Amino acid sequence: MTILDTITAYKLKEVNAKKKVLPQSLLEHFPFFDRVPISLAEALRNAPTGIIAEHKRRSPSKSVINDKVSIDEVAIGYEKAGISGMSVLTDTKFFGGSLDDLVLARAVTSFPLLRKEFIVDPYQIYEAKAYGADAILLIAACLKQSELKDYSEIAKSIGLDVLLEVHNMEELEKSLLPSVDMLGVNNRNLKTFEVSTNISKELSKHIPDEFVKVSESGISSVETIKELKEYGFNGFLIGENFMKTDNPGESASDFLKQLQ
Numbered sequence: 127m128t129i130l131d132t133i134t135a136y137k138l139k140e141v142n143a144k145k146k147v148l149p150q151s152l153l154e155h156f157p158f159f160d161r162v163p164i165s166l167a168e169a170l171r172n173a174p175t176g177i178i179a180e181h182k183r184r185s186p187s188k189s190v191i192n193d194k195v196s197i198d199e200v201a202i203g204y205e206k207a208g209i210s211g212m213s214v215l216t217d218t219k220f221f222g223g224s225l226d227d228l229v230l231a232r233a234v235t236s237f238p239l240l241r242k243e244f245i246v247d248p249y250q251i252y253e254a255k256a257y258g259a260d261a262i263l264l265i266a267a268c269l270k271q272s273e274l275k276d277y278s279e280i281a282k283s284i285g286l287d288v289l290l291e292v293h294n295m296e297e298l299e300k301s302l303l304p305s306v307d308m309l310g311v312n313n314r315n316l317k318t319f320e321v322s323t324n325i326s327k328e329l330s331k332h333i334p335d336e337f338v339k340v341s342e343s344g345i346s347s348v349e350t351i352k353e354l355k356e357y358g359f360n361g362f363l364i365g366e367n368f369m370k371t372d373n374p375g376e377s378a379s380d381f382l383k384q385l386q
């Protein structure tokens with residue numbers, strides 16, 4: 127069993143339990159469900175820098191990253207820094223996040239928010255909208271092509287953008303769907319935790335121009351971003367590099383200044 131298998135098995139159980147307590151029909155009555163989302167894909171296309179900064183307390187590969195800063199502090203700091211959007215991990219068991227983090231980030235910001243979650247059931251897409259997200263993540267390694275198609279179409283039907291994450295050619299081939307806005311190349315292998323931005327460079331040439339290209343994970347230098355831009359990337363997902371500091375918002379601000 128890989129960590130990804132463990133997480134998806136856990137998620138299926140978690141979602142089934144949640145559905146019994148709070149059915150999808152009730153999620154549709156949450157106040158944020160009627161909010162008009164802001165497009166993350168558009169924000170990245172138009173941004174000079176295109177950074178998506180992540181809120182990540184811990185991870186299976188690094189254990190604790192930062193459990194001292196508060197979500198509202200981080201969200202306000204990222205928005206002030208001029209970041210294009212924010213990724214909020216909502217998984218509790220493996221990453222120490224929650225849907226409360228998402229709703230709190232929404233309450234204090236007006237830039238695009240990505241719900242970072244292991245989505246294995248459409249229920250979680252409705253949940254993302256109800257808790258204030260503008261975009262969802264789908265992971266090709268966790269889902270069949272028919273699910274990728276159905277789930278991305280559901281997200282689009284309720285106004286959410288879709289970031290579809292791949293890590294190899296086989297995953298990329300099943301992911302080139304018209305209902306997908308952004309294709310993310312995860313530089314971290316979720317099976318071995320090995321990180322290399324070469325994977326972004328290799329896969330970039332196989333991603334058609336209609337998709338916004340996003341490079342995810344293991345990015346800690348301005349030089350790497352400049353290099354990746356040459357390969358057509360418009361979005362850069364950065365977590366640890368900001369979260370490991372005492373003031374993630376300030377770190378993001380310094381990083382953006384170096385990029386300009």
Ligand SMILES: O=P(O)(O)OC[C@@H](O)[C@@H](O)c1c[nH]c2ccccc12
Nearest residue numbers: 312342343344345363364365366367
């Ligand atoms: O902290 P990093 O190395 O900058 O990575 C951020 C982000 O890409 C990473 O957290 C991530 C990418 N895909 C995921 C899927 C699930 C959970 C987390 C992730």
